[in-house]
Amino acid sequence: MSFSKLYTVLLLSLITHITGVSQSIISNTGYEFIGDNREYFSPYGFPQTILASRISQELTFCVDSSHNSFAIGGSYMFIHGAxxxxxxxxxxxxxxYQRNKTTFKLGSFPMLxxxxxxxxxxxxxxxxxPNMQGALLSFSQSFGSIRWKETGILDWILQENYGANESFVAGISGELWYYSLVSKHMYYYRHHAKDTTGGFKSIEDNGCVLLTVGYVTSDSPIQFSYDIGKLITWQxxxxxxxxxxxxLYTQAKLAYSRLAVQGTYYYGDPTYLPMGDPxxxxxxxxxxxxxxxxIDSPGVEGIFGFCTHIIDSDINFSQQLSLKIHVDKIIDK
Structure with missing residues (x-):
């Protein structure tokens, strides 16, 4: 029996067994169109156009009063023209595992x-x-007028030849609220190790810390937020x-109904983040x-974005189009 046939048999057996012990099954079938056009004329970015479609299917098997669940599925993106x-x-x-204000995920799951x-x-x-491969822990707490939310991740990005070429990212992202005032903190550490021809390890570590304070309006048709802080990176x-x-890192956002405008500005030393925007x-x-x-309906969401980039006083443009269809929500209507 070939490996593909064996894998199919084992997968079907697993689905059959979990179906028998689970209390409910939730289906999530989706489609996403991706359009991304980047007109960069800068040494820090390169022009490209991405047109693609992604289809996905996921089955979630709920057990133990819905606190514990197991999901299997997958997605496939084909680039138009390829x-x-x-x-x-x-x-x-x-x-x-999800209970009250705590969520824990372990395995290969869609990235937030x-x-x-x-x-x-x-x-x-x-x-x-699109998937994070590792673990995620998120929780939130409230103490009167103070609210706190924290998310920690471990993402194993690359593993080849039993550690000959490996890479992972570990980090946290959190917010501390006091009425309309908010303090945000973000940190991650990226590790990349690769065997060289001489039998040694080439090891590169990257990391960053972003600390901001800001203000967010509440209970208003027009939403406004502003953050300012410090971004530190290293290699x-x-x-x-x-x-x-x-x-210096600063960001402001203004939103009303289906319209949103966001401005971001960074001024300082060049960043050292291979995973960050170049x-x-x-x-x-x-x-x-x-x-x-x-488009904003329970089963369909469509967003178009136009971005102006100011890079060392040079102006560049990009456009993005995203159309997401949640098939199961449409069927349940």
Whole structure:
């Protein structure tokens, strides 16, 4: 029996067994169209156009009063214009514990796009690597007028030849609220180790700390938020040089109904984050994002964005289109 047939038999057996012991099964079938056009004329970024479609299917088996669940599924993205079935499907298999204000995930699960901003984690990574492989723990607490939320992640990005080439990211992202005032803190550490031809290890470590304070309006049709703080990044080579950077990071957002405008500005040293947006490596970078949600229904969401990039006083543009369809929500209507 070939490996693919054996894998299929084991997977079907697992689904059959879990179906028998689970209290309920939740289906999540989805489609997403991705359109991303980047008109960069800068040494820090390169122009590209991405047109793609992603289909996904996930089955969640709930047990133990819905506090514990196990999900299996996957997604496949095919880039328009490329050969069909040229990419490898992204498989999902993970355990979830959820109770009150605590969530714990373990396995390969869809990545949350709200953990880190673009300066720390560029958006194109979500296209080609939609799953986090490791663990996530998130919880929140309230003490009168004080609210606290914290998320910790461990993402094993790469593992080849039993550690000959490996990479992982570990970090935290949190918010501390007092009425409309908010303090945010974010940190992650990236480790990459690779065997060299001489039998040694080439080890590179990167990291960052982002600390901000800000204000957010509440109970108003027009939503406004403002944050300002410090971004620190570093790059370390074992048995080599260390590099550090620091700069001012500020962000403001204005939203009303289906319209939103967000401005971000970074001024300081070039950043040292391979996973961050490369435009921040200029050390003098601002962007203005204008977005409109042109479809907003329980089963369909469509967002178009137009972004102006100011890179060392040079102006560049990009456009993004996202159309998501949640098939199960449409069927249940």
């Amino acid at each position: 050969k069909q079935f040229a990419n490898i499907p992204d498989l999902q298999a993970y355990y979830t 796009r709200t953990v880190f901003p673009l300066a720390l984690y560029t958006d194109s990574l979500y296209y080609f690597r 370390k080579f074992r048995f080599g040089n260390d590099y550090y950077s620091g700069g 435009l921040y490596r200029s050390g003098n970078y601002g962007r203005i994002d204008c977005k409109i949600t042109f």
